[in-house]
Amino acid sequence: TWTNVCAFAARGSWCTTRATSPPPEGGGLKWNEENIKATFHPIDKDYGLMKVEEPKTPYSYDMSHDQGPVSAQVLAERIEAARLEVPKAIKIKREDEGLTPVEKERQSQFEKKRKMHYNEFQAVKAMRERMAKSEDEDEDEDI
Structure with missing residues (x-):
């Protein structure tokens, strides 16, 4: 049985609830293990996971360019030729070649x-210097 023990009940400042009898023998809680297994571990439950069956990404290897092993000298020549070649992104094209007047x-x-x-900062700086000079000249005239 449970009892409500209240101190200062007139003001209602605090109350506690305690058990007046000890818990039953063998522990206070009993678990229904069959119910837990049936609820949380059913055999057919997939827990929201999906298995996606996808074929492998097809990739055809171009065998026409594969000519077998390449000697070290040929490979070095190819690397040197590629190093000396100017990439397309760096090639400079004159913008005004095909323009009309x-x-x-x-x-x-x-x-x-x-x-x-883009030169606006310099223009503002120069204007401030001119304004400062004109203010100095105005002060000189006032004297």
């Missing part, structure tokens, strides 16, 4: 405006 003018105007835009 109107397009060339438009391109030059664009480049000029781009330089002005």
Whole structure:
């Protein structure tokens, strides 16, 4: 049986609940192991896992280029030729080769405006210096 022991019951400051009799012999809890096995470990339960059957990725090896073993000298020559070759990404193409005069003018105007835009920091710095000089001149005139 359980009893409710309250101290200072008039104010209701704290209450505790305790067992007045010891737990039964053999422990306080009994597990129904058959129910646990049936609930948590059924034979046909897959726990949400899926097995995905996929074929292997097909890859056909190009055997036409495979000519068998290559000698060390031929391999060294191929490596040297590849090293000396300029990659396509680095090759510089002149942008103004196929442009009409109107397009060339438009391109030059664009480049000029781009330089002005990226040079804005220097322009602001120069303007501040001019403003500081003009303020100094104004102060000199006031004296």
